[in-house]
Amino acid sequence: MTATTAPDRASMATLPGDSGVWFFIVADMCAFAVFFLVFSAGRAAEPALYETSRRMLDLRFGLANTLILLTSGAFMAQAARTAQRGDWQRTRTLLIVTMITGLPFGLSKALEWSAKMAHGVTLTTNEFFTYYFIFTGVHFLHFAIGIAVLIVLMRTATDTAKPADTRLRWIEAGGAYWHMVDLLWIVLFAMLYLLRAA
Amino acid sequence: MSAASVDTRYWRFCASMGPLFVLVFYLCWGILGHNFPPFSPDAPASEVATYFRENAGSVRFGMVMAMTFAPAYGVWGYSVAKVLEQVIEKDSIVVQLARVGAAWTVITLLVPTSFWLTAAFRPEALPDWMIQMLYDMAWLLIDLAYAVTSVQLFAIGAGFLADKRAVPFVPKWLAWYGIWVGFMFVLECVMPYFRNGAFARSGILNFWIEFLIWMAWVPVLTAYMFKAIGRIERGE
Amino acid sequence: MSAAGPRHAAPVAAIWAVLAFASIAGFALAEGLAPARIAATAAILLAAVKINLIMVHYMDLTWSHTPLRPLLAAWLAVVTLILLGGYWSA
Numbered sequence: 445m446t447a448t449t450a451p452d453r454a455s456m457a458t459l460p461g462d463s464g465v466w467f468f469i470v471a472d473m474c475a476f477a478v479f480f481l482v483f484s485a486g487r488a489a490e491p492a493l494y495e496t497s498r499r500m501l502d503l504r505f506g507l508a509n510t511l512i513l514l515t516s517g518a519f520m521a522q523a524a525r526t527a528q529r530g531d532w533q534r535t536r537t538l539l540i541v542t543m544i545t546g547l548p549f550g551l552s553k554a555l556e557w558s559a560k561m562a563h564g565v566t567l568t569t570n571e572f573f574t575y576y577f578i579f580t581g582v583h584f585l586h587f588a589i590g591i592a593v594l595i596v597l598m599r600t601a602t603d604t605a606k607p608a609d610t611r612l613r614w615i616e617a618g619g620a621y622w623h624m625v626d627l628l629w630i631v632l633f634a635m636l637y638l639l640r641a642a
Numbered sequence: 643m644s645a646a647s648v649d650t651r652y653w654r655f656c657a658s659m660g661p662l663f664v665l666v667f668y669l670c671w672g673i674l675g676h677n678f679p680p681f682s683p684d685a686p687a688s689e690v691a692t693y694f695r696e697n698a699g700s701v702r703f704g705m706v707m708a709m710t711f712a713p714a715y716g717v718w719g720y721s722v723a724k725v726l727e728q729v730i731e732k733d734s735i736v737v738q739l740a741r742v743g744a745a746w747t748v749i750t751l752l753v754p755t756s757f758w759l760t761a762a763f764r765p766e767a768l769p770d771w772m773i774q775m776l777y778d779m780a781w782l783l784i785d786l787a788y789a790v791t792s793v794q795l796f797a798i799g800a801g802f803l804a805d806k807r808a809v810p811f812v813p814k815w816l817a818w819y820g821i822w823v824g825f826m827f828v829l830e831c832v833m834p835y836f837r838n839g840a841f842a843r844s845g846i847l848n849f850w851i852e853f854l855i856w857m858a859w860v861p862v863l864t865a866y867m868f869k870a871i872g873r874i875e876r877g878e
Numbered sequence: 879m880s881a882a883g884p885r886h887a888a889p890v891a892a893i894w895a896v897l898a899f900a901s902i903a904g905f906a907l908a909e910g911l912a913p914a915r916i917a918a919t920a921a922i923l924l925a926a927v928k929i930n931l932i933m934v935h936y937m938d939l940t941w942s943h944t945p946l947r948p949l950l951a952a953w954l955a956v957v958t959l960i961l962l963g964g965y966w967s968a
């Protein structure tokens with residue numbers, strides 16, 4: 445940590461990304477916290493239903509999705525560090541890799557959902573699957589927006605019309621959003637797939 | 643752009659219509675109309691019908707007032723758009739969208755309130771299921787019309803984020819808050835699939851959170867509009 | 879962004895390896911390597927550890943970033959308690 449620790453100003457000066465985007469991220473994470481609360485309360489009320497439903501999930505999809513997002517997130521983190529050094533060409537390449545390694549998440553999700561639906565399991569099958577489809581669906585919407593953000597950032601990285609600190613700010617802000625998509629999935633993975641009942 | 647004096651007459655009056663709308667709508671549509679919170683979709687038709695028959699007078703008054711004050715939301719939205727014109731060019735599509743988003747929202751408030759009013763017009767002559775159907779229909783419309791208001795929320799958010807002033811008229815967090823509210827509304831898409839639980843029209847997510855985050859946005863944004871109008875008059 | 883360069887020296891690849899290992903461990907425990915209650919509790923705690931690593935090393939946040947860092951820490955604590963509470967009260 446650096447020596448500049450005059451509390452408020454220092455924290456704003458070194459905050460990665462954009463304070464407005466961080467506000468959005470925190471608000472969004474709070475909405476997901478309500479999702480988790482609703483799910484946990486439902487599970488506590490009907491553990492047997494939740495366990496039989498959970499057993500219908502393929503844990504390998506959950507793990508694969510987690511590893512995909514973690515890998516993509518690692519490239520995103522590397523992209524932000526590279527941007528901090530001002531190596532914009534390499535930042536752009538890393539952003540492209542971030543997107544390419546992240547895209548299989550969409551494919552995996554599509555396969556998983558269609559397999560469920562092929563077995564007649566849908567949004568209204570039971571409470572567990574209501575939450576499963578809505579939470580993973582809303583999460584997928586975040587993922588899709590994240591892919592669009594990455595495409596914009598690729599242009600931003602090498603857009604010489606913009607000052608370097610502006611480029612860095614948006615790459616860090618977009619990166620923070622992408623990491624949020626990642627960490628929300630980590631909770632969903634544990635909550636939906638891994639809570640085996642005794 | 644703001645160097646030449648701007649005619650801000652009526653702006654404050656129009657801006658004050660936003661909080662007034664929220665207050666009147668809450669009391670008349672919400673409390674008198676038994677919509678805050680609504681009857682659960684699980685509630686038997688007889689329960690809804692009995693309420694409408696026994697309280698026909700107050701439901702009618704509530705809906706008449708709600709319809710009378712619905713345009714206040716649009717008037718407020720236009721005042722926000724006038725302030726937005728001082729941030730980005732008048733002809734910007736963002737300003738246009740902020741304006742029509744507010745105007746369209748008025749329609750999505752007026753039409754469903756007329757359905758509740760219909761249910762309260764001669765409830766003694768209507769079968770229970772018909773009153774329930776009108777009640778359902780009104781709720782399906784008011785909830786699923788969310789995207790109309792999202793247009794306004796996104797436009798206002800994106801517009802004020804473009805503010806280049808050292809201290810912008812609308813703080814970044816509030817602009818992003820509005821954009822977040824517009825996204826949160828998407829949850830209403832699953833509302834028709836549920837008759838109970840968090841995603842039903844009376845549930846924690848699709849009623850309490852969705853309505854409260856929107857109703858809170860209006861007065862908070864209005865407070866910043868009043869500050870902004872003062873700054874525009876001082877030529878900032 | 880500071881002149882001192884990246885605030886966190888830990889290489890991204892090392893963090894990634896820890897995150898991936900924790901994910902596979904949680905999966906293996908849930909698939910039967912451990913009794914149910916231990917596996918589920920471990921899955922929740924591993925998720926919390928992973929999220930904290932992401933906040934520190936991927937999101938690049940430090941405790942000097944107030945109020946953001948304390949807020950996110952509180953969020954993580956609340957979510958972890960919600961999941962543990964929901965599981966253990968069933």
